[in-house]
Amino acid sequence: MHNIETFELIKWVNDHFPNTLYSFFGSAPVALTLESLVSLSTDPETTTRNLESLNSLSLELPTSFIIRKSIATAIFSDTDGVTTEHVLTTAGSTGGNAVVMQSLLQPGDHVIVQYPTFGQLLAIPKALPGVNVSLWKMDPTKGWDADINELEALVQKGKTKLLVLNNPHNPTGSSLTGKRRRQIVDIAKKYNIWLHVDEIFRPLFYDSEVDSSSFLEFSDEYPQIVVTGSLSKAWALAGLRVGWVVTKERRALRAFHNMAKYLSGECGALDEAIAVEALSSRCRGNILQRQLHQAQTNISILEKFVQRNVPKVAWTKPTSGATAFVQFRKDVDRPVDDIDFCEKLKAVKGVLLVPGSLCFGDGSKETGGQAGQDIKGFVRWHLTGSTEVMEKGITEIEAFLNDGFDRVKAAPQLPHVSRL
Numbered sequence: 281m282h283n284i285e286t287f288e289l290i291k292w293v294n295d296h297f298p299n300t301l302y303s304f305f306g307s308a309p310v311a312l313t314l315e316s317l318v319s320l321s322t323d324p325e326t327t328t329r330n331l332e333s334l335n336s337l338s339l340e341l342p343t344s345f346i347i348r349k350s351i352a353t354a355i356f357s358d359t360d361g362v363t364t365e366h367v368l369t370t371a372g373s374t375g376g377n378a379v380v381m382q383s384l385l386q387p388g389d390h391v392i393v394q395y396p397t398f399g400q401l402l403a404i405p406k407a408l409p410g411v412n413v414s415l416w417k418m419d420p421t422k423g424w425d426a427d428i429n430e431l432e433a434l435v436q437k438g439k440t441k442l443l444v445l446n447n448p449h450n451p452t453g454s455s456l457t458g459k460r461r462r463q464i465v466d467i468a469k470k471y472n473i474w475l476h477v478d479e480i481f482r483p484l485f486y487d488s489e490v491d492s493s494s495f496l497e498f499s500d501e502y503p504q505i506v507v508t509g510s511l512s513k514a515w516a517l518a519g520l521r522v523g524w525v526v527t528k529e530r531r532a533l534r535a536f537h538n539m540a541k542y543l544s545g546e547c548g549a550l551d552e553a554i555a556v557e558a559l560s561s562r563c564r565g566n567i568l569q570r571q572l573h574q575a576q577t578n579i580s581i582l583e584k585f586v587q588r589n590v591p592k593v594a595w596t597k598p599t600s601g602a603t604a605f606v607q608f609r610k611d612v613d614r615p616v617d618d619i620d621f622c623e624k625l626k627a628v629k630g631v632l633l634v635p636g637s638l639c640f641g642d643g644s645k646e647t648g649g650q651a652g653q654d655i656k657g658f659v660r661w662h663l664t665g666s667t668e669v670m671e672k673g674i675t676e677i678e679a680f681l682n683d684g685f686d687r688v689k690a691a692p693q694l695p696h697v698s699r700l
């Protein structure tokens with residue numbers, strides 16, 4: 281890879297975190313401790329015993345067999361048919377995504393990336409020599425749905441190698457419907473395109489209507505599907521760095537194993553042992569409930585905030601994931617400049633949000649992007665953080681909307697800025 285662009289999300293947080301009072305910048309919940317793992321367990325004695333046994337664990341390179349079995353059982357349903365042999369462990373989803381893209385893509389390949397997007401999923405294919413990238417744009421005026429005909433129109437016959445999806449989606453908190461999933465798989469089959477689905481936010485779903493299955497449910501009919509994930513979001517264990525790559529396509533899996541040896545190596549022995557306990561039937565139900573409950577409470581607080589502040593604020597209520605994508609506007613047709621908004625809000629009130637156009641857009645003009653112009657005004661808002669922070673942060677933001685918002689710049693007037 282050469283000339284990879286700046287990871288704007290990470291840079292934004294590093295530059296703006298000092299002096300933050302209320303932080304909404306992340307997408308991972310307040311992390312668990314070993315003590316909280318015990319208190320969430322339905323069998324605290326067994327969990328305590330298993331964690332104490334870490335004292336005598338030999339810290340050699342792990343075989344990964346047990347954690348791969350835990351991932352196959354705990355993350356996927358019986359109908360997905362995932363077994364230990366389909367799973368490769370990596371250092372977080374970050375490691376998994378890098379391994380998949382760098383294994384599959386060659387010079388001359390074309391990649392389609394769902395957009396807006398978590399930076400890594402676009403920046404890596406853009407930086408791979410000779411790889412061309414197109415964006416499949418989700419429409420904020422249609423609840424972040426994307427047009428299936430537009431996807432087919434983007435396909436370059438014989439050249440499009442990979443479609444990159446993130447489902448549930450960061451930053452919008454939306455999920456693809458069952459109908460869209462089916463249509464996407466049909467297009468992939470028709471043109472022989474690999475599907476890489478970053479499923480790190482499964483199974484954070486807040487609406488019973490949403491299709492919560494993994495894309496691997498299709499992999500018996502179409503094996504060229506690979507999903508990535510980790511314990512960072514739904515499982516509140518971002519510091520363990522346990523992630524995975526799962527596919528039933530054997531040749532590609534061998535290539536992923538090989539690439540992982542060069543890029544990310546195995547997870548650590550301690551990380552794996554703790555992960556196995558967290559994913560046990562004793563612990564996993566309550567861990568997940570903790571995040572689901574937290575997010576649902578925060579979504580209803582945020583929903584009331586949005587309703588109180590129409591037309592300055594608009595959104596599509598998230599149905600999944602750990603973030604909402606909220607638009608701030610001067611008036612219904614005029615979004616704010618989200619970077620200026622986030623900067624002024626942080627400086628005046630100590631509230632840290634993430635500007636959508638900068639951190640989930642298509643990159644700067646120098647790297648062939650439009651600086652996220654079509655998602656101007658949107659900010660990403662974390663949903664699985666503490667309720668107290670949500671309430672206090674909203675109080676500060678409302679005070680800013682009444683005093684300070686006038687000084688925030690409007691986004692440049694563009695014909696294609698979306699109206700919610």
Ligand SMILES: Cc1ncc(COP(=O)(O)O)c(C=O)c1O
Pocket residue numbers: 307371372373374375398446450478480509510511512518523
């Ligand atoms: C869509 C997506 N993929 C991957 C990652 C990386 O997560 P990790 O490396 O902690 O598993 C993130 C983190 O925010 C993310 O949002």
